[in-house]
Amino acid sequence: MKIRYTIVVLLLAVAFSCKNETKHKNQQISQTNEITVTDSLQLMLNKGKKWRVNPETQGGVEKMQSIISAFKKEASKDYIALGKKLSKQTSYIIQNCNMVGPSHDQLHVVLVPMLDAIGNLKEAENSTKGAKALLKLEGLIQDYFNHFEL
Numbered sequence: 001m002k003i004r005y006t007i008v009v010l011l012l013a014v015a016f017s018c019k020n021e022t023k024h025k026n027q028q029i030s031q032t033n034e035i036t037v038t039d040s041l042q043l044m045l046n047k048g049k050k051w052r053v054n055p056e057t058q059g060g061v062e063k064m065q066s067i068i069s070a071f072k073k074e075a076s077k078d079y080i081a082l083g084k085k086l087s088k089q090t091s092y093i094i095q096n097c098n099m100v101g102p103s104h105d106q107l108h109v110v111l112v113p114m115l116d117a118i119g120n121l122k123e124a125e126n127s128t129k130g131a132k133a134l135l136k137l138e139g140l141i142q143d144y145f146n147h148f149e150l
Contacts, residue, residue: 043109043147050149051103056096058150064089065141068134079130083121086137090115106147114140 045051064086071082090111099107117137124130 043106043143045147050147051106053103053107053148053150054098055150057093057099057107060089060093061141061144068138077127077130079121079124079127079134083118086118087122090118110140110144110147
């Protein structure tokens, strides 16, 4: 329940922090009142090219990647602390969002699942759950770099 609440709060922060108010027709409310993204909302390239992002977004994701690299070199595997560090970076990205239009919409396709994975890290009860959330986040960061550029 705490994860769902955190996700809803983060989604609201993303929605209200960005200068562009985007309404996703591809979101639906399930019978359990969870927000889910349907399969039709997919991350894609901009006519075969990467989407352009603002410097703060690019820098924020690069910093996330750097934090993860440093974490992997550490002996201690405190996934909760890692989640908190990464959460600060996503807050920075959200607060400095000035993107609009289709590139902004596409950013949300990858950013929202990142927020979910980071929420799972922050609540990882054991290293198995933490490692699973980290692996998911690393895949999403790779998706970001495959689809976005400065």
